[in-house]
Amino acid sequence: MATLLRSALRPLRALGGRRGPAADVWLRGARHGAGLLYPGHLPTSPLQKALLAAGSAGMALYNPYRHDMVAVLGETTGYYALKFLRDQMRKDPEGAEILQKRPRISLSTLDLDKLRSLPEGSLGQEYLRFLDVNILLIYS
Template sequence: LSAGRVCLSHAEPQVAAGRPAEDGRAEEQDGCYQLYPGHIPTSPLQKALLAAGSAAMALYDPYRHDMVAVLGETTGCLVLPNLRDKMKHDPEGYRILQERPRIRLSTLDVNRLQGLPDGTLGREYIRFLDDNKVSPDTRMPAKFVDDEELAYVIQRYREVHDLMHTLLGMPTNMLGEVVVKWFEAIQTGLPMCILGAAFGPVRLNARKLRVLATELIPWAIRSGRNANCILNIYYERRWEQTVESLREEIGIFPPPAVRV
């Protein structure tokens, strides 16, 4: 067995990206298997090296989304099963795991969402994307998670990240990202979120640090603890719901009236 390969017995058929291959097996290469399209099998040592390198780069440049993605995959192995279990034990979360929706420009009816009333989730989500010049298509596909279902869980987390900005009312500047990371760290326990929450503030000036420490972090922590699991909301079926009512349903407290 070469390093970084996942080998399975021929009695253990796998699926690729949640869908069976034509012969009911995952792709086989030299007796080893890719567990889903794009999967790169890695050993624990390789994961540790990838985690260290991606953490260093993500701290140096928090907007390196590729490095943040690698960090999330290589450090989330102990947390992702818990998130999956939360989804499996919730009717809406279970449906998401079964249907595997994706949030991409190709799956969004942008014109319809733009035409929804102000204050609805769909309209405010599109407004967030436009105002901050971001796209859901920039979210990297999972590569290093050695479980097809867990790979979808972290993919789903990535693709609802911008919806967290929308629900929390946070922009994509450094202060806004740190606040969202605090909320996500409490919600998910993902090491990359904890790292971003802990070290992101070093780039903030004194005024923003004061607002963060006295207003925003306490609110993000309270909301994160009070809220239902953010992965258990089928957002694609909530576009017409108002942001305010969805916050109340999830358990997110209204954002503080401060300039971010």
């Protein structure tokens, strides 16, 4: 996807006037305050994020088994979803307390019997089901 985007925007390279890796795309994310998160990281601009989100969403809807496209969609849109979730939690007294205390959830802090007593379809029940299915991965 990045190669397609780079080749589509290559004619616009002359507008930036710069040469080198950062000049491949004229709206490089570093110009918008995005820093390097890790070695080899290529910051993306809001335009690039929008194009990646739209393309990956379309491909993920077309073929849900394209896990890479689902991951790209999550990477490009997750920031706003997490920010919205945080703001909603801040508005709720219990959510604000959780954000302030920042508790760690581990197998030693969970009351598995209480989770089993929760109604079917609740978050606690689904988390317990997740643990039952994936617990071998934790200890392997």
